[in-house]
Amino acid sequence: MVNQLEIINKMKAAERVAIISHIYPDGDAVGSSLALYHALKTDGKAVDVFLCDGIPSIYSFLPNADIVKKEYHQGNYDLAVVLDCGDIGRIGSCVSVLNLAKFKINIDHHSTGISFGDLSLIEPHASSTGEIIYRLIKMYGLDIDKEIAESLYVAIATDTGGFRYSNTTSISMQVAADLINCGIDVSDISRRIFDILSLSKVKLMGEAINSLEIHNEKLAIMSLNNQQIKSIDASSEDFDGIVNTARNINEIEVAVFFVEKEPNEIKVNLRSNSCFDVGKIAKNFSGGGHKRAAGCNFSNVSLENAKSAIIAEILKTL
Amino acid sequence: MVNQLEIINKMKAAERVAIISHIYPDGDAVGSSLALYHALKTDGKAVDVFLCDGIPSIYSFLPNADIVKKEYHQGNYDLAVVLDCGDIGRIGSCVSVLNLAKFKINIDHHSTGISFGDLSLIEPHASSTGEIIYRLIKMYGLDIDKEIAESLYVAIATDTGGFRYSNTTSISMQVAADLINCGIDVSDISRRIFDILSLSKVKLMGEAINSLEIHNEKLAIMSLNNQQIKSIDASSEDFDGIVNTARNINEIEVAVFFVEKEPNEIKVNLRSNSCFDVGKIAKNFSGGGHKRAAGCNFSNVSLENAKSAIIAEILKTL
Numbered sequence: 001m002v003n004q005l006e007i008i009n010k011m012k013a014a015e016r017v018a019i020i021s022h023i024y025p026d027g028d029a030v031g032s033s034l035a036l037y038h039a040l041k042t043d044g045k046a047v048d049v050f051l052c053d054g055i056p057s058i059y060s061f062l063p064n065a066d067i068v069k070k071e072y073h074q075g076n077y078d079l080a081v082v083l084d085c086g087d088i089g090r091i092g093s094c095v096s097v098l099n100l101a102k103f104k105i106n107i108d109h110h111s112t113g114i115s116f117g118d119l120s121l122i123e124p125h126a127s128s129t130g131e132i133i134y135r136l137i138k139m140y141g142l143d144i145d146k147e148i149a150e151s152l153y154v155a156i157a158t159d160t161g162g163f164r165y166s167n168t169t170s171i172s173m174q175v176a177a178d179l180i181n182c183g184i185d186v187s188d189i190s191r192r193i194f195d196i197l198s199l200s201k202v203k204l205m206g207e208a209i210n211s212l213e214i215h216n217e218k219l220a221i222m223s224l225n226n227q228q229i230k231s232i233d234a235s236s237e238d239f240d241g242i243v244n245t246a247r248n249i250n251e252i253e254v255a256v257f258f259v260e261k262e263p264n265e266i267k268v269n270l271r272s273n274s275c276f277d278v279g280k281i282a283k284n285f286s287g288g289g290h291k292r293a294a295g296c297n298f299s300n301v302s303l304e305n306a307k308s309a310i311i312a313e314i315l316k317t318l
Numbered sequence: 319m320v321n322q323l324e325i326i327n328k329m330k331a332a333e334r335v336a337i338i339s340h341i342y343p344d345g346d347a348v349g350s351s352l353a354l355y356h357a358l359k360t361d362g363k364a365v366d367v368f369l370c371d372g373i374p375s376i377y378s379f380l381p382n383a384d385i386v387k388k389e390y391h392q393g394n395y396d397l398a399v400v401l402d403c404g405d406i407g408r409i410g411s412c413v414s415v416l417n418l419a420k421f422k423i424n425i426d427h428h429s430t431g432i433s434f435g436d437l438s439l440i441e442p443h444a445s446s447t448g449e450i451i452y453r454l455i456k457m458y459g460l461d462i463d464k465e466i467a468e469s470l471y472v473a474i475a476t477d478t479g480g481f482r483y484s485n486t487t488s489i490s491m492q493v494a495a496d497l498i499n500c501g502i503d504v505s506d507i508s509r510r511i512f513d514i515l516s517l518s519k520v521k522l523m524g525e526a527i528n529s530l531e532i533h534n535e536k537l538a539i540m541s542l543n544n545q546q547i548k549s550i551d552a553s554s555e556d557f558d559g560i561v562n563t564a565r566n567i568n569e570i571e572v573a574v575f576f577v578e579k580e581p582n583e584i585k586v587n588l589r590s591n592s593c594f595d596v597g598k599i600a601k602n603f604s605g606g607g608h609k610r611a612a613g614c615n616f617s618n619v620s621l622e623n624a625k626s627a628i629i630a631e632i633l634k635t636l
Contacts, residue, residue: 161508162480162481162482163480163481163494163504163508164480164504164505164508164509164512165504165505165508166503166504166505168498168504168505169498170495170496170498170499171495172495173491173492173494173495173498174491174492174495176481176491177488177489177490177491177492177495178488180486180487180488180491181488185484186481186482186483186484186486187482187483187484187486190479190481190482190483191482194482195482195562195566196566196567196568197563197566197567197568198567198568199532199567199568202527202530202563202564202567203527203530205523205524205527205563206523206524206527206528206530209520209521209523209524209527210524210528212520212521212524214517244513245515245520245523246520248513248514248515249514249515249516249517249520250514250515250516250517
């Protein structure tokens with residue numbers, strides 16, 4: 001509570017504010033940054049938002065998305081607010097903005113979040129940084145208008161997987177209820193952030209499903225060879241989440257998706273549903289991750305050999 | 319308000335209650351029925367639930383799912399409560415339970431819902447019948463325990479498409495917040511009702527994606543011929559929603575999915591996103607539906623001819 005009031009007082013006192021979030025920004029990074037931007041602008045501040053990787057096109061419909069800067073050029077800030085960054089390394093090249101700011105505030109919801117800056121507000125029980133920003137804007141005494149509500153809704157909805165992950169609390173739902181009351185179009189926003197697929201992603205999904213193999217009724221394997229990938233002009237984002245198609249098959253406990261991005265260079269995505277530790281498997285192949293989601297890479301190994309090695313290792317204990 | 323209190327008084331006065339919902343029951347039909355069942359049981363009533371098509375396996379994890387009856391055998395009810403039925407024809411064969419009951423109540427949220435029975439409560443602004451039942455249980459003075467909360471959550475979450483459709487209101491979210499406070503496991507329930515796929519559905523999706531054609535950048539066509547369908551041992555539920563994979567492709571306005579269920583017997587599913595009226599197209603081929611979702615059938619027509627006819631008709635105005 002002390003930190004919250006101190007943070008608000010620092011924001012009120014500042015004239016020039018920089019808002020900074022992490023590399024590969026997700027909906028929470030983008031939404032919480034744009035919401036705080038809009039709120040502080042309405043209070044007359046000069047505000048800039050820095051995301052060193054820019055805004056993913058999926059979020060470009062959000063109000064003020066066009067003001068986001070990827071690089072720091074000049075000017076000093078009274079205050080830099082870092083949002084949704086578990087550690088300072090995730091700020092990327094925009095760390096120079098932070099370093100030059102007179103005062104530094106760090107607001108995050110990750111349980112592994114590290115305190116840095118002059119003031120830290122880390123709330124592991126909040127679903128998202130957006131949920132914390134919602135409360136701060138309220139405490140600041142500013143209205144949550146439709147523009148702010150849209151950005152905060154995107155932040156909370158994306159970080160809770162559309163109100164489906166275990167971080168979805170009654171507070172997330174109450175905040176969402178209040179944001180809906182601000183006049184946002186839930187179905188339009190939801191369609192933009194959850195439904196729309198690129199043609200290349202759909203094609204990758206089709207090829208991945210064609211490759212589906214089931215072993216021992218519990219292990220689902222999908223793979224894309226380099227030729228298939230080359231024939232589809234896909235972005236790296238297009239591969240995200242495809243492994244879940246295999247993981248979500250009824251009775252499947254472990255799903256693995258092999259992607260031969262370059263010839264004999266294989267990226268492996270592993271997922272499990274409830275009991276199997278895929279982190280251990282990935283570690284055996286010099287990869288990393290945790291029990292339910294992990295990954296590893298093979299270099300100078302054929303796709304077939306990489307598959308055989310991983311399948312054999314999983315079937316030892318599945 | 320009058321009807322709500324009258325309804326509660328009738329429920330309180332009844333000793334034997336039949337709860338009835340519609341054919342092809344969805345999450346709202348099942349969830350609202352089981353929630354009301356559980357509430358009235360805790361108040362000491364003898365209660366039966368009738369769903370003439372039984373409970374879809376996806377909802378069989380819900381508390382008391384095993385008590386649902388498909389057929390009426392004997393016994394008279396003081397009260398029959400019909401839930402989520404836009405018209406009496408949708409009750410199916412269990413209408414005999416309704417006919418024999420001493421008093422009949424009809425509770426629904428469909429805007430096209432027709433008043434029938436002795437008392438009707440039709441609330442088109444409610445997201446779901448589950449949302450209405452939540453309020454009635456509260457007004458009745460009964461606790462929303464975890465079992466009731468699980469069923470109501472399924473009712474509301476499914477009818478709002480996971481809090482994504484335009485019927486998602488701030489009230490839906492507030493009710494969801496309250497249900498979460500009753501101790502339900504949001505991530506487990508969400509996984510069960512939204513994520514889990516049958517292997518046959520995944521295979522159908524793969525084949526459908528393989529068949530994808532894009533016309534004029536705005537029309538996406540997918541089709542499955544009879545041979546493909548025969549090679550995959552799919553249930554009719556497995557075909558549900560596959561058309562959305564085509565509809566959700568970026569820039570696509572109209573999606574059509576052709577299914578050759580029997581040789582030269584074609585079922586056509588049409589969807590549009592924002593401006594094109596697929597209901598008109600379906601009507602031209604003796605089908606029906608509305609602007610954004612419609613369907614029609616071809617009999618004794620080859621899959622290729624059915625596709626050509628529909629594509630030509632759409633491209634006239636797209």
